[in-house]
Structures are given as structure tokens and as C-alpha cells.
Amino acid sequence: MTRIWRKLKSNKAKKTLAAENAIQVEGSLYESLDENLNKLQSIYDECSDVIFRHFFISGKEKALLIYIEGMTNIEEIDNNVLSPLMQESEVLINDVKTMMEKKVPVSNIKEMKTFFDCVQEISVGNPVIIINGEKTGFSLGLSKWEKRSVEEASAEPVVRGPREGFVETILVNTSMLRKKIKSPVLKMHSMQIGRYTKTKVVIAFMEGIADKTLIEEVKNRLNRIEIDGVWESGMIEEFIEDNPYSPFPQVLATERPDVVTSNLLEGRVAILVDGTPFSIVVPTTIYSLLQSSEDYYARFLIGTAIRWLRYVFLVISLLLPSLYVAVITYHHEMVPTTLLISMAASHEQIPFPALVEALIMEITFEALREAGVRLPKQVGAAVSIVGALVIGDAAVSAGIVSAPMVMVVAITGIASFTIPRYSAAIAIRMLRFPMILLSGTLGLLGIMLGVITIVIHLCTLRSFGVPYLSPMAPTKLRDMKDVLIRAPWWKLNTRPHLTGEYNKYRQSSGQKPGPTKGDEK
Amino acid sequence: MIEKGKISAQQMAIMMYPVIVGTGIISVPAVSAEYAKNDLWISPLWAALIGFVAVYIAFQLHKFYPGQTIMQYTEHIMGRTLGKILGFLYLVFYIQMNGGGIRIYAEFVTGVLLTKTPIIVVISTIVLVCAFAVRGGVEVVARVAQFFFPLYVLSMVVIIVLLFPDLNYKNIFPILADGLIPSMRGAIVPGGWFAEFILVSVLFPYLTNVEKGRKWGMISVFSVMMTFMVTNLLILFVFGETTSRYLYPLFTASRYISIADFLQKLDPVIMAMWVAGSFIKFSVVFYALVICTAQWLNLSNYRPIVFPLGFLTILFSIWGVPSKMVESEYNFIVFPVYSFFVQILIPLLLLSIAFFRRRRPALR
Numbered sequence: 001m002t003r004i005w006r007k008l009k010s011n012k013a014k015k016t017l018a019a020e021n022a023i024q025v026e027g028s029l030y031e032s033l034d035e036n037l038n039k040l041q042s043i044y045d046e047c048s049d050v051i052f053r054h055f056f057i058s059g060k061e062k063a064l065l066i067y068i069e070g071m072t073n074i075e076e077i078d079n080n081v082l083s084p085l086m087q088e089s090e091v092l093i094n095d096v097k098t099m100m101e102k103k104v105p106v107s108n109i110k111e112m113k114t115f116f117d118c119v120q121e122i123s124v125g126n127p128v129i130i131i132n133g134e135k136t137g138f139s140l141g142l143s144k145w146e147k148r149s150v151e152e153a154s155a156e157p158v159v160r161g162p163r164e165g166f167v168e169t170i171l172v173n174t175s176m177l178r179k180k181i182k183s184p185v186l187k188m189h190s191m192q193i194g195r196y197t198k199t200k201v202v203i204a205f206m207e208g209i210a211d212k213t214l215i216e217e218v219k220n221r222l223n224r225i226e227i228d229g230v231w232e233s234g235m236i237e238e239f240i241e242d243n244p245y246s247p248f249p250q251v252l253a254t255e256r257p258d259v260v261t262s263n264l265l266e267g268r269v270a271i272l273v274d275g276t277p278f279s280i281v282v283p284t285t286i287y288s289l290l291q292s293s294e295d296y297y298a299r300f301l302i303g304t305a306i307r308w309l310r311y312v313f314l315v316i317s318l319l320l321p322s323l324y325v326a327v328i329t330y331h332h333e334m335v336p337t338t339l340l341i342s343m344a345a346s347h348e349q350i351p352f353p354a355l356v357e358a359l360i361m362e363i364t365f366e367a368l369r370e371a372g373v374r375l376p377k378q379v380g381a382a383v384s385i386v387g388a389l390v391i392g393d394a395a396v397s398a399g400i401v402s403a404p405m406v407m408v409v410a411i412t413g414i415a416s417f418t419i420p421r422y423s424a425a426i427a428i429r430m431l432r433f434p435m436i437l438l439s440g441t442l443g444l445l446g447i448m449l450g451v452i453t454i455v456i457h458l459c460t461l462r463s464f465g466v467p468y469l470s471p472m473a474p475t476k477l478r479d480m481k482d483v484l485i486r487a488p489w490w491k492l493n494t495r496p497h498l499t500g501e502y503n504k505y506r507q508s509s510g511q512k513p514g515p516t517k518g519d520e521k
Numbered sequence: 522m523i524e525k526g527k528i529s530a531q532q533m534a535i536m537m538y539p540v541i542v543g544t545g546i547i548s549v550p551a552v553s554a555e556y557a558k559n560d561l562w563i564s565p566l567w568a569a570l571i572g573f574v575a576v577y578i579a580f581q582l583h584k585f586y587p588g589q590t591i592m593q594y595t596e597h598i599m600g601r602t603l604g605k606i607l608g609f610l611y612l613v614f615y616i617q618m619n620g621g622g623i624r625i626y627a628e629f630v631t632g633v634l635l636t637k638t639p640i641i642v643v644i645s646t647i648v649l650v651c652a653f654a655v656r657g658g659v660e661v662v663a664r665v666a667q668f669f670f671p672l673y674v675l676s677m678v679v680i681i682v683l684l685f686p687d688l689n690y691k692n693i694f695p696i697l698a699d700g701l702i703p704s705m706r707g708a709i710v711p712g713g714w715f716a717e718f719i720l721v722s723v724l725f726p727y728l729t730n731v732e733k734g735r736k737w738g739m740i741s742v743f744s745v746m747m748t749f750m751v752t753n754l755l756i757l758f759v760f761g762e763t764t765s766r767y768l769y770p771l772f773t774a775s776r777y778i779s780i781a782d783f784l785q786k787l788d789p790v791i792m793a794m795w796v797a798g799s800f801i802k803f804s805v806v807f808y809a810l811v812i813c814t815a816q817w818l819n820l821s822n823y824r825p826i827v828f829p830l831g832f833l834t835i836l837f838s839i840w841g842v843p844s845k846m847v848e849s850e851y852n853f854i855v856f857p858v859y860s861f862f863v864q865i866l867i868p869l870l871l872l873s874i875a876f877f878r879r880r881r882p883a884l885r
Binding site: 474 | 529531532630634635638642643646647650653654657660661663664665667668669785786788789792793796797800
């Protein structure tokens with residue numbers, strides 16, 4: 001059986017490879033300009049945005065300039081390429097390379113021998129010059145396209161901390177990292193993913209801090225990807241995860257350069273994808289998904305308190321509705337009597353059992369949240385008004401839901417917004433629904449079993465070989481300083497242990513400040 | 522090797538702690554109190570001796586046959602046929618022990634929490650959850666244990682601290698009024714549970730630092746002993762003479778907690794502790810059972826037999842014990858002897874045979 005299955009699988013793989021070969025551009029440049037022109041025109045058949053410009057070098061030698069409209073800096077071409085070449089009096093036919101070196105004031109010029117290279121260069125916006133009688137073409141680094149300016153990271157705002165966020169252009173993003181880490185130890189391994197989109201993907205890591213096997217593993221997993229196109233890091237994420245069926249994100253997606261920087265310095269690897277402001281950081285643990293960059297900029301006592309607040313509200317956002325359902329359905333004796341009386345009184349008028357009530361309200365809340373994200377901003381006000389009516393007083397006075405349930409749903413909603421990473425928050429929010437069903441059928445026992453199942457699942461998860469719950473399970477007491485508390489910066493002396501060998505110390509110990517510190521010795 | 526995961530000795534200690542405490546903590550004070558009266562807090566001292574012996578035997582056997590579980594070296598020591606028979610005895614014992622343990626858990630849950638739920642639902646849900654953990658392998662079981670261990674200890678400390686106002690310290694007197702014998706008699710049933718520490722012999726081959734295995738095994742026994750002593754003292758201080766009349770003394774004691782009219786009715790905390798602790802206990806025993814069965818049958822992978830064995834455990838749990846009365850009679854009269862025989866005497870026999878064989882290697 002398995003053999004047949006494997007055979008089928010390998011057949012499939014072959015088919016996709018064949019499809020890729022069909023669209024490959026092959027062959028090296030011809031000597032005759034006309035032949036080159038014909039071939040390139042057939043490649044760019046029906047591409048109205050590709051411009052072919054014929055010109056004569058110093059009025060004698062035929063030459064061809066090819067570029068894509070809108071991706072190329074036309075002013076630069078006119079002033080620095082076409083005008084010097086066309087006005088040149090003596091032509092150095094024998095040595096085109098020297099001519100280009102002497103006469104074309106463009107910093108980035110590359111020689112090309114094949115059509116494949118030509119197409120590559122043209123595709124990224126670099127104009128290409130081909131001269132009659134030459135088997136070599138030249139690409140000029142004069143690409144220029146519209147890009148969004150660097151703005152505040154809208155998905156991860158902070159009160160104190162750098163405001164800038166990544167943009168859609170990968171060159172801007174890598175330069176932002178390089179601006180933060182000026183050492184040449186910061187490496188950027190570049191590769192292309194996507195059969196048609198040829199998207200540039202950069203693997204950034206700190207040499208000597210990141211584990212070598214980890215870097216190799218990241219490269220291998222990225223190399224395995226075979227896909228038509230990539231335009232968001234989320235697409236890559238699904239290809240490189242350890243457990244594809246888990247609701248929990250196994251990579252850290254962030255649009256903040258400072259987050260990427262701190263993760264790089266902890267020995268992690270960042271994957272930047274052209275076309276999206278969201279970069280991926282691997283490996284990650286559930287605790288780094290619960291940390292905000294601001295924890296590290298606020299005073300450490302405050303940072304610790306905020307962290308604990310988040311842990312508490314994580315549990316609340318997962319369990320509060322199911323606890324409420326369990327108590328009101330099965331375990332009346334567990335609530336203080338006065339509270340029980342008021343709860344029972346408000347629930348008396350409601351036609352639904354608590355389980356159904358909770359499900360209705362939670363689903364409505366999720367729908368409202370989703371609507372709020374998707375709607376155009378002008379309509380947003382309408383959603384909040386309607387939302388206030390649905391999850392609010394009107395729902396209670398209409399006798400559809402009880403007032404405590406509205407409270408529970410509201411607190412749960414707030415709680416889920418305290419989780420700083422959207423992808424982690426949504427996983428917890430979705431797990432709430434099976435938990436409500438479990439509590440409606442087995443009460444507190446169901447909740448406990450549900451929690452245990454989630455913990456088992458989290459314990460089996462790994463992100464690039466790092467256990468998802470580390471340093472809690474398996475316990476590494478030394479790494480707890482950045483999980484249970486946020487230790488002050490002068491105590492964060494060691495890097496967290498990820499996999500394999502690693503660079504342990506990040507700063508020297510004994511840097512605790514004090515009034516007499518300078519006078520010692 | 523059949524299991525690719527590795528755990529550390531500390532993880533083993535944390536896994537073994539709930540194996541005894543998980544189900545023991547809820548009923549051990551009542552059992553000890555029945556024989557030891559107000560000396561019940563001394564009983565764990567005697568019972569723990571059996572635990573120390575069990576860890577010692579397991580470690581010595583593992584020293585003779587490194588990298589092997591009790592299932593494998595039994596065959597080496599006793600020969601193939603006799604070894605298989607003995608191995609089968611172990612399998613039956615553990616499946617019955619786990620079934621019995623799950624029955625105790627289910628009786629508690631249906632007794633105090635979900636009074637109308639059929640017991641089979643309670644039993645099968647916990648077995649299902651345990652099967653998930655066991656399928657993950659020894660690493661996952663260890664990590665789950667590590668995750669719940671701090672919460673377990675923390676909630677226990679909270680209960681103890683909150684019970685302080687209700688304690689009557691004079692209940693401890695007279696100490697040793699009738700000599701040592703009553704406290705020793707009170708140690709018989711907990712001793713049967715402490716014998717379960719022989720399970721470390723299944724975990725030793727998967728340790729990264731085996732040389733620390735004995736040390737951490739002993740630490741684990743010691744902390745179980747301390748836990749039982751503290752709990753027994755606590756219960757004694759709260760209930761005094763009447764301790765043995767309660768089925769679940771710690772659970773009842775937690776209902777006494779009432780601070781500022783707000784912090785009260787903490788029995789859900791005990792319940793959660795109980796479910797989490799028993800879950801880890803059953804998972805560890807279940808894991809040992811699965812590994813031993815796979816080795817007994819010479820399987821190359823243990824994952825396919827997890828669910829069948831889980832199903833068998835459910836059957837043993839339901840059909841093995843007809844009622845609550847029989848269950849407690851079995852647990853207090855039959856199980857201690859049975860457990861001592863299988864988990865201490867037979868390994869001791871194996872150890873002595875291995876010891877003599879080692880001294881005269883010419884015979885082999």
C-alpha cells in the first residue's frame with residue numbers, strides 16, 4: 001500500500017516539475033541585435049508595459065534599451081545613460097565594457113550572458129542595454145518604484161518605543177535592520193521563492209549567535225517550497241511549520257524592526273518577504289507570543305506586572321465563559337449564595353440554557369469583531385453602535401440574554417485583546433468554543449479535561465526543534481528570568497537556550513547600578 | 522530503541538511524584554487514621570521505606586543491565602520462557618492497577634462533582650486524554666507533568682495556609698501512646714502505593730543523566746513522604762479523632778476554608794488538583810504499560826497499541842470492580858499485599874539472581 005502511495009506521490013511531483021520547465025527562458029544572447037530583439041519580443045509578447053527603445057551609440061552603433069514602465073527611473077536613464085552614449089563621438093566597439101565603465105555614470109552595472117538573466121533583471125525594474133554585435137548585455141541598477149513611506153507599526157502599537165514599522169519593500173526593511181545592527185555579523189541570505197512571482201526572501205541571522213543547524217534547517221525548509229507565488233509571509237509560514245494542524249502559530253510574525261532585532265540578538269532567525277511588512281521570526285515559544293516589545297522598555301517592575309496581567313487574562317479569555325456555563329448549569333454550590341441568587345434571578349427570564357446563551361453571545365461577539373476589522377473606516381461607527389446594542393442593554397431588556405452573560409462576554413472580549421500577538425489571540429479565542437461545549441456537557445470536569453488536552457497539545461508542539469512551552473516544560477530555570485518575570489536589563493545576562501550549541505552570554509554580569517558604583521576601586 | 526525521546530532525572534522525579542500523590546492524597550489520611558489514630562502522620566515515614574527500597578532495586582538492576590527496562594532484563598535474568606511469563610504478570614498487574622486507580626478517581630468525581638453522570642463517561646474521558654499524552658511519548662508526558670507540577674504544589678500550599686485558622690494543634694497528643702505498632706499498621710496501605718516507585722525502572726533507560734537517577738528517585742520518594750506527612754498532620758489538626766470517618770478528608774477540610782466571607786468554597790481547587798494529579802499518574806502508568814507491552818511483544822512501534830490498551834484499561838476499570846464497597850475492600854486489603862509481592866519481592870528476587878549471576882559469569 002505505502003509503496004503505491006509513494007509512487008503516486010512521486011508522479012505528482014514530476015508533473016509539477018515539468019510544468020516549471022515549460023516556462024523556463026533558456027539560451028544565451030545572440031550576436032545579432034535583431035535576433036535578440038525577436039526573442040525578447042516573443043518573450044514579452046502582449047506586455048504593453050515593457051518598453052523597447054532603439055538608439056544609436058554616437059550615431060553609429062545600433063543598441064537596444066529595455067525596461068518596464070513605472071519600475072524604472074526614467075529621468076536617470078535620460079540624463080545618465082542615453083545622453084552620454086548618444087552624444088559620444090568616438091565609439092569603443094572593441095571594448096564595450098570599458099565604454100560602459102567610462103561613459104555611463106551609474107553605480108550598479110551588471111553584465112549578463114543569458115536571456116534568463118535579462119528577464120530577471122528586467123522583471124525587478126532594472127533597465128537592460130543590448131548592443132549590436134555583442135553577446136553581452138548590461139543591466140543598470142536604476143529601478144525605482146512607488147513605495148509606502150515608513151509609518152508607525154499599526155498592528156503592534158506601543159506607548160514607549162520605536163514607532164517605525166516595516167513596509168512592503170524588502171530593501172527598506174533590510175536597511176532598517178542594518179541601521180539597528182551595524183555589525184557585519186548580521187548576515188542576510190537572499191533567495192527567491194515563487195515560480196512566477198520570483199519573490200525575494202531574505203533570511204537574516206547573527207553569525208555566531210544563531211545555531212548553525214538552525215540556519216541550515218531554515219534554509220532547507222524554505223528551499224523545499226514549490227509554489228506559484230508568494231506575497232505574504234503567512235503563505236511561507238504554512239510551508240515551514242512543524243505541526244500544520246495546530247491552531248497555535250509556531251512562528252512569530254511581527255512588523256516591528258525592534259522586535260526582529262532583539263530576536264536576532266537572542267539567536268533566532270528572521271525571514272523577511274518582499275511585498276509584506278510582516279516578517280517571520282523562528283523558532284518561537286508560546287511565551288514570546290505573549291510578550292510585547294514594550295515590556296522591555298518599561299521599568300522592569302511594571303513590565304513584570306503587565307506580563308502577569310496578560311497571563312491572568314489569557315486564562316480568563318480561554319476559560320471564563322465555560323466556567324460561567326459550568327457553574328450555572330452544574331455546580332451551583334460553588335458560588336457564594338448572594339451571588340448565586342442574583343445570577344439565578346437574571347437567568348430565570350431567559351428562554352435558552354446557559355450553554356446556548358453563551359454560544360450565541362460569543363459567536364455574535366466574534367462576528368462583530370471580524371466586521372469591525374473588515375469594514376471600511378467610514379462604516380466602522382455604525383458597527384460600534386449596533387454592537388453596543390447587540391452585546392448590551394438592549395439584548396438584556398429584550399430578554400434574549402441575561403445581564404451576567406453580557407458581562408462575561410465583554411470581559412472575555414477585553415481579555416482576548418490583552419494578548420499582544422493577533423495570531424495567538426485568535427487561537428485562544430477559537431479554542432473557547434470547544435471549551436464552552438465541554439463545560440456544557442461535563443461541567444468543571446470537562447473544563448479540566450479540555451485544559452489538559454490543550455496542555456498536551458502544547459507539549460507536543462515544537463517550533464524548529466524548540467519545545468513550544470519551554471522554558472516552562474521542559475523546565476530551564478535560568479530562562480525563567482524572561483518568562484515568569486521581566487528581569488531588569490542588568491540581570492538579563494544570558495541568552496535564552498534554544499537548540500544545540502549557542503553563544504551563552506550577552507553582557508557581563510554585575511552591572512547593577514547604584515550611587516557608589518562609580519566611586520569603587 | 523522503541524522510544525526516541527529523552528528526559529532528565531529531574532523530569533523523572535517530577536513524573537513520579539504525582540504517581541503516588543495524585544490519587545493518594547485524597548484518601549491516605551483516612552486510611553492511615555483507621556489504624557494509626559492520631560499517629561497517622563508517622564505512617565508515611567514507614568511507608569516511604571518501601572519507596573526507597575523500590576528505587577534502590579530498580580537502580581541496581583538498571584546498573585546490571587543498562588539501557589533496558591524491567592521487561593527486557595527479566596528475560597535476561599529468568600530466561601526466555603520464564604521471563605515472558607513474569608512479564609505477563611507485570612502487564613496484568615499494571616493494567617489492573619491503572620484500572621483500579623481510574624475507578625477510584627471516577628468514584629470520587631461521580632461522588633462529589635457529577636452525581637448523575639454515568640461512571641463510564643468519566644472513566645473513558647480520562648483514559649482518552651491519557652492516551653493522547655502517551656501517544657506523544659515520554660517527553661510529552663514529562664513536560665505535561667512539569668507544567669502541572671508547580672500549579673499542583675502552589676494550590677496545595679494555598680489550601681494549607683488558608684486552613685491555618687481552623688487548626689487545633691493539640692490534636693497531635695498523645696504521641697505514640699500505643700507504641701510504634703499502630704503507626705506501622707497505618708503504613709501498610711500507603712506502603713503498597715509507595716511500591717509503585719518500581720516504575721522508575723521503565724524510565725531509567727530514557728534518562729539523559731542516568732547517574733543522577735537514583736538521587737532524584739530518592740528525592741521524589743522523600744517529597745512524596747513529606748507531602749503525605751504534611752497532609753496527614755493538617756487533617757489531624759482539623760478533624761482530630763474523627764479523621765477516619767471521612768471518605769475524602771482533604772476535600773472535606775477544604776470546605777472549612779472561609780476567609781472574610783469571600784475566599785470560601787475552594788473545593789473546585791481541590792477538584793482541579795485531583796483531576797490534574799490523577800491524569801499524570803494514569804499517564805505515567807499507562808505509558809509504562811504501553812512500553813512494557815510493546816517490548817513484551819517485540820513491537821517496533823508502541824503507538825498503535827495505545828488506544829487498544831486504553832480500551833482494555835476502561836474494561837478493567839468498569840468490570841474489575843463491581844461496586845464502591847468492593848473497591849475500597851480491594852484497595853485496603855488485597856492491593857497492598859499484591860503490590861508488595863509484584864513490585865518489591867519479584868524485583869528483589871530478580872536482583873539477587875542477577876547479583877549471583879554477575880559474581881559467577883562462567884555459568885552463563
